[in-house]
Amino acid sequence: AQTVTQSQPEMSVQEAETVTLSCTYDTSENNYYLFWYKQPPSRQMILVIRQEAYKQQNATENRFSVNFQKAAKSFSLKISDSQLGDTAMYFCAFMKLQGGSEKLVFGKGTKLTVNP
Amino acid sequence: EAQVTQNPRYLITVTGKKLTVTCSQNMNHEYMSWYRQDPGLGLRQIYYSMNVEVTDKGDVPEGYKVSRKEKRNFPLILESPSPNQTSLYFCASSPGQGDFWTEAFFGQGTRLTVV
Numbered sequence: 763a764q765t766v767t768q769s770q771p772e773m774s775v776q777e778a779e780t781v782t783l784s785c786t787y788d789t790s791e792n793n794y795y796l797f798w799y800k801q802p803p804s805r806q807m808i809l810v811i812r813q814e815a816y817k818q819q820n821a822t823e824n825r826f827s828v829n830f831q832k833a834a835k836s837f838s839l840k841i842s843d844s845q846l847g848d849t850a851m852y853f854c855a856f857m858k859l860q861g862g863s864e865k866l867v868f869g870k871g872t873k874l875t876v877n878p
Numbered sequence: 879e880a881q882v883t884q885n886p887r888y889l890i891t892v893t894g895k896k897l898t899v900t901c902s903q904n905m906n907h908e909y910m911s912w913y914r915q916d917p918g919l920g921l922r923q924i925y926y927s928m929n930v931e932v933t934d935k936g937d938v939p940e941g942y943k944v945s946r947k948e949k950r951n952f953p954l955i956l957e958s959p960s961p962n963q964t965s966l967y968f969c970a971s972s973p974g975q976g977d978f979w980t981e982a983f984f985g986q987g988t989r990l991t992v993v
Contacts, residue, residue, distance in 0.1 A: 771918075797981075805986065806987070807970075809982075864911070864926070865923050865926065865936060865937075866913075866982060868913075870918055870919060870920040871920055
């Protein structure tokens with residue numbers, strides 16, 4: 763079974779600075795997706811960024827980028843130029859590509875606070 | 879607008895009183911699932927459905943039922959709710975497997991309290 767570990771329950775950062783959220787996972791699969799989801803106080807689950815395991819290039823979406831280390835099974839999220847609206851719970855998630863079950867396996871989350 | 883709609887958003891009920899949380903998607907997605915979110919545990923899958931009339935258990939199915947009679951709807955049924963089912967529930971849908979998969983679309987969440 764796959765597991766996802768987020769070792770930082772809470773983090774804080776000053777506005778405009780950069781912060782990195784950690785995520786490690788355990789799997790024997792070779793083909794899979796990795797995701798970061800953001801959950802603001804509104805509770806809505808918002809996809810921030812995704813990475814296909816077969817792609818060596820790290821995914822980026824504007825101020826958000828990942829450092830994907832497949833051999834180390836590590837998938838960290840870097841937020842540059844942090845904004846107050848980035849304050850949220852962030853979940854790392856894994857999904858294997860085949861097998862019939864498109865189950866997302868989530869980490870326990872990291873609560874990020876951006877301070878003015 | 880593409881969306882997953884859950885109802886109700888908030889629900890307080892008493893132990894043992896049957897309830898249904900509805901979920902509907904307008905994207906013609908094949909795959910739908912239910913998750914529960916608890917503090918310190920993240921989101922865990924309850925049940926999923928790969929298509930109409932095809933459902934299967936996720937990681938925490940005890941105390942829940944689902945049905946998939948139509949492609950767009952995937953209700954979650956608690957026949958005899960208990961306080962340990964107090965949680966935040968999410969419905970999610972996605973287009974299908976493999977190359978067709980883009981992302982999971984989540985509903986707004988249902989905050990359920992069982993007293």
